[in-house]
Amino acid sequence: MTEPREQRPVTALRGVGDALAARLAVLGVETVQDLLFVLPTRYEDRTRVQPIGSLIAGGRAVVEGEVQLTEVVFRRRRQMLCRIADGSGFLTLRFFHFSSAQQQGLERGNRLRCFGEVRRGPMGLEIVHPEYRRIFDERSPLEESLTPVYPATEGVSQGKLRVLIVQALRELDSAGVRDWLPSAILAPLGLPPLREALRYVHQPPVDADLDELDAGKHPVQNRLAFEELLTHQVVMRRLRESVRTDAAWVLTDERALEARFISGLPYKLTCAQRRVLDEVGADLVRDRPMARLVQGDVGCGKTVVAAAAMARAVGSGRQAVLMAPTELLAEQHQRNLDAWFRPLGIPVVLVSGSQPARTRRSTLDAIASGEVRIAVGTHTLFQESMQFRELALVIVDEQHRFGVQQRLRLAEKGMASGRHPHQLIMTATPIPRTLAMTAYADLDVSIIDASPPGRKPVKTVVVAETRRSEVVARIDAACRNGRQAYWVCPLIEESEELQCQAAEETAAVLHEALPHLVVRLVHGRIKPREKDATMLAFKAGKIHLLVATTVIEVGVDVSNATLMVIENAERMGLAQLHQLRGRVGRGTCESSCVLLYRAPIGPLARARLNVIRDTNDGFEIARRDLELRGPGELLGTQQTGLSRMRVADLIRDANLLPRVQEAAEILLAQHPDRIAPLTTRWIGTDDRYGRIG
Ligand code: ADP
Ligand code: MG
Numbered sequence: 026m027t028e029p030r031e032q033r034p035v036t037a038l039r040g041v042g043d044a045l046a047a048r049l050a051v052l053g054v055e056t057v058q059d060l061l062f063v064l065p066t067r068y069e070d071r072t073r074v075q076p077i078g079s080l081i082a083g084g085r086a087v088v089e090g091e092v093q094l095t096e097v098v099f100r101r102r103r104q105m106l107c108r109i110a111d112g113s114g115f116l117t118l119r120f121f122h123f124s125s126a127q128q129q130g131l132e133r134g135n136r137l138r139c140f141g142e143v144r145r146g147p148m149g150l151e152i153v154h155p156e157y158r159r160i161f162d163e164r165s166p167l168e169e170s171l172t173p174v175y176p177a178t179e180g181v182s183q184g185k186l187r188v189l190i191v192q193a194l195r196e197l198d199s200a201g202v203r204d205w206l207p208s209a210i211l212a213p214l215g216l217p218p219l220r221e222a223l224r225y226v227h228q229p230p231v232d233a234d235l236d237e238l239d240a241g242k243h244p245v246q247n248r249l250a251f252e253e254l255l256t257h258q259v260v261m262r263r264l265r266e267s268v269r270t271d272a273a274w275v276l277t278d279e280r281a282l283e284a285r286f287i288s289g290l291p292y293k294l295t296c297a298q299r300r301v302l303d304e305v306g307a308d309l310v311r312d313r314p315m316a317r318l319v320q321g322d323v324g325c326g327k328t329v330v331a332a333a334a335m336a337r338a339v340g341s342g343r344q345a346v347l348m349a350p351t352e353l354l355a356e357q358h359q360r361n362l363d364a365w366f367r368p369l370g371i372p373v374v375l376v377s378g379s380q381p382a383r384t385r386r387s388t389l390d391a392i393a394s395g396e397v398r399i400a401v402g403t404h405t406l407f408q409e410s411m412q413f414r415e416l417a418l419v420i421v422d423e424q425h426r427f428g429v430q431q432r433l434r435l436a437e438k439g440m441a442s443g444r445h446p447h448q449l450i451m452t453a454t455p456i457p458r459t460l461a462m463t464a465y466a467d468l469d470v471s472i473i474d475a476s477p478p479g480r481k482p483v484k485t486v487v488v489a490e491t492r493r494s495e496v497v498a499r500i501d502a503a504c505r506n507g508r509q510a511y512w513v514c515p516l517i518e519e520s521e522e523l524q525c526q527a528a529e530e531t532a533a534v535l536h537e538a539l540p541h542l543v544v545r546l547v548h549g550r551i552k553p554r555e556k557d558a559t560m561l562a563f564k565a566g567k568i569h570l571l572v573a574t575t576v577i578e579v580g581v582d583v584s585n586a587t588l589m590v591i592e593n594a595e596r597m598g599l600a601q602l603h604q605l606r607g608r609v610g611r612g613t614c615e616s617s618c619v620l621l622y623r624a625p626i627g628p629l630a631r632a633r634l635n636v637i638r639d640t641n642d643g644f645e646i647a648r649r650d651l652e653l654r655g656p657g658e659l660l661g662t663q664q665t666g667l668s669r670m671r672v673a674d675l676i677r678d679a680n681l682l683p684r685v686q687e688a689a690e691i692l693l694a695q696h697p698d699r700i701a702p703l704t705t706r707w708i709g710t711d712d713r714y715g716r717i718g
Contacts, residue, residue: 032705035049035054035057035060040188041189045181048179051179052176052181058193058202058706061194061196061202062249063175063176063671064226065173065174065227066174066176067174067239068173068174069085069140069171069174070231072087072167072168072169074087074138076114077113078113080116080150081143082145083144084142084143085141086140087139087140088116088138088139088140089111089138089139090109090110090116090137090139091135091137092135092136093108093115094106095107095108095128097128102121104120105123105127105131107131116139116152117149117150117151118157119151119153120154121154135159136161136163137157137159138158139157140155140156141153169231170229170231171229171230171231171235172187173190173227173229175190191228194223197220197223202219202220202223203702204218204220205252205702206252207691207696209691210691214251217245218248219249221245222244222248222249225243225245226245226246226249241677242677246672247678250674250678250681251684251685253707254670254673254681254685255688256703256704256707256708257707259692260700262693263693263700269316271313271445272312273314273315273417273444273445273446274312274341274343274444275312275341276310276337276341276417276447278337278341279342280341282336283333283336285336286333289368292477295473295475297473298329298330298473301319301471301472301473302330304469305317305330305334306337308447309338309418309447314446315448315449316447316448316450316468317469317471318450318452318470319450320452320453320473321451321453322453322473322607322642323607324607324611325474325477326477328361328422331347331451332362334418335347335399335420336366337418338417338418339366343398344395344413344414344417345417345420346401346402346416346418346419346420347362347400347401347419347421347422348401348403348404348419348420349402350423352377352378352553353581356377357582358401362399371398372397373399373400374391374392375400376389376402376411378403379554394414395414417446418446418447419448420449420450423452450468453604453607453643479613480610480611482641483589483610483616483617484615485606485617485618485637486617486618486619486620486638487638489621489622489624490623491624496590497539499588500512500539500590504569504570507585508586508587508588509563509585510586510587510588510590511570511571511586511589511608511609512571512590512592513573513575513591513605514527514548514573515592525549525550528546528574532545532546535570539570544568545563545568545570545571546559546572547559547572547573548573549574564583575605582608583608583611585612585614587612587614587616587617588609588617588619589605589608589616589619591605591606592621593621594620594621595626595633598650599646599649599650600647602620602637606641620637620638622634632653636649636650636653
């Protein structure tokens with residue numbers, strides 16, 4: 026066989042010259058096959074004529090009628106109005122661009138068949154710039170299938186695209202497009218064969234479920250999305266395999282430290298924690314580096330899972346390190362971990378930029394000699410020359426603060442011993458699982474999908490700033506009941522100085538309003554030692570109200586704090602609000618959160634605040650966030666490496682993903698030869714995937 030038919034260039038089709046081919050190339054269409062994978066964004070039903078009298082504004086419809094009057098008028102702009110009637114009612118066709126030939130074609134008495142969007146006009150219902158043609162025979166045929174509407178493309182009209190795709194569909198019959206998915210994958214899923222799916226999606230029958238098609242949920246669309254997702258998955262897995270050929274420590278935990286650590290905890294691990302820990306454990310006993318993301322909503326208890334993994338590393342005679350995004354969090358982690366590990370004879374050290382140089386030096390020496398088994402610090406430390414003896418495990422907390430660069434640099438740290446450390450990345454950044462599996466395709470993903478028992482959802486209210494005094498009264502009441510509260514001041518992006526100043530003023534005002542309460546302040550400009558002391562005092566219950574900037578956004582854990590007020594909540598992102606709110610509701614007491622906003626706010630800001638008010642579920646919030654913003658804004662496409670897909674939509678097609686994973690196994694193991702043609706079909710020659718080869 027010569028060149029496979031799939032690879033035939035578009036110019037093989039009738040009516041495609043070099044000029045059109047160039048414009049199609051902009052769309053990513055180079056071969057005949059590519060054309061078939063340009064899928065409609067929606068459909069129109071042009072299979073039946075609707076009586077004009079039954080039209081409603083907002084719909085699209087085919088109508089037929091006789092021209093009663095055509096006139097050119099000036100109403101702000103020159104325009105042509107044509108009135109048609111069919112006995113059930115009349116309709117105005119409005120044209121802003123028209124030729125005199127067109128005008129002549131619309132003579133009184135001519136019969137027209139029109140299609141377009143019906144809207145309400147000054148003279149009743151109208152269609153602006155309808156598609157229309159004159160008909161001479163009432164039985165002139167209508168469309169037999171639903172009409173596809175393709176993505177708009179510069180220089181390639183809908184009509185042209187439709188004609189080309191109809192041509193390309195004929196190729197299907199001559200075996201021009203191969204179905205690369207083995208029946209071992211397709212059959213159990215009940216998905217249709219490729220040809221059937223393609224034909225249907227371009228030419229759905231009259232009785233097709235339009236709602237299902239428009240929602241992208243039809244089985245034929247699933248079939249195509251599945252193939253695309255599968256292709257991405259296998260390509261990324263291959264990429265990952267090529268990266269993971271390094272050696273890593275096998276952490277068999279001869280000292281059974283993990284089990285001892287867990288049995289020493291004051292509570293039982295949740296099933297979700299247990300499961301994730303098993304997944305992690307299975308990775309750690311392999312001689313290849315783990316690269317696993319642990320995702321879990323705020324407060325679900327990620328820290329203890331990480332600590333158990335660290336126990337395993339130390340129990341295997343190696344070292345572990347935890348990196349936190351802020352000093353505040355590093356200190357908190359060090360305290361928690363030390364309280365857990367010291368009884369087991371393993372002190373946990375903090376490496377901090379604010380330590381006196383001598384202390385720091387000796388800490389670093391103890392890490393380099395292997396005397397220290399567990400260290401905690403911020404990521405900035407890892408940019409310096411920190412040496413380990415046998416670093417086997419790196420935990421990165423709250424990954425969204427770390428760039429990929431930092432992750433890579435960190436991975437190099439352990440290489441002195443000739444082995445890569447295992448990496449465990451913990452994040453509460455609520456991206457839906459489905460997105461995570463793509464965004465972090467270089468990582469395995471584990472999800473802690475339940476919180477410890479007894480937690481009550483945080484009650485959230487949205488309150489105008491003008492009702493501040495009521496909110497202050499609420500703080501008073503909570504603190505009189507022995508509880509504690511946070512007051513979060515807004516982020517002022519232009520200036521940290523201004524932000525701190527605003528927080529200071531707020532603290533002063535609240536102090537005056539609540540003189541009998543202990544009110545303290547933390548923000549970025551306060552000295553670490555002082556900040557530390559304040560946080561400790563808050564944790565110990567010696568402070569009633571903690572006024573803070575968003576420094577407390579991540580990870581702070583004080584379970585007696587049950588009320589949080591967030592100022593100018595309308596200016597914050599949903600993920601950030603959710604993180605902030607996660608500081609309360611950590612104990613068994615009823616907690617609440619007050620979102621203060623400054624009126625007036627627009628409908629979108631309002632909708633966003635309502636999302637936070639209505640749900641406590643981080644993944645649901647992320648989903649709504651995506652709906653309200655679009656995925657690009659969530660993390661920045663570059664940052665996530667999220668690739669735009671042609672058919673699949675990660676959120677909509679979430680339910681397909683577990684099966685995609687399974688199918689990827691089959692394809693990689695049994696049909697590796699099919700990966701290349703699938704890659705060509707779905708990903709093309711994008712050099713991002715150059716390493717796949
Ligand atoms: P996050 O996942 O947000 O980092 P943390 O690890 O800080 O959450 O845990 C939140 C709180 O829940 C901590 O006070 C922790 O001690 C507690 N916790 C964790 N696991 C459990 C559990 N299985 N049962 C009860 N409390 C738990
Ligand atoms: Mg945490």
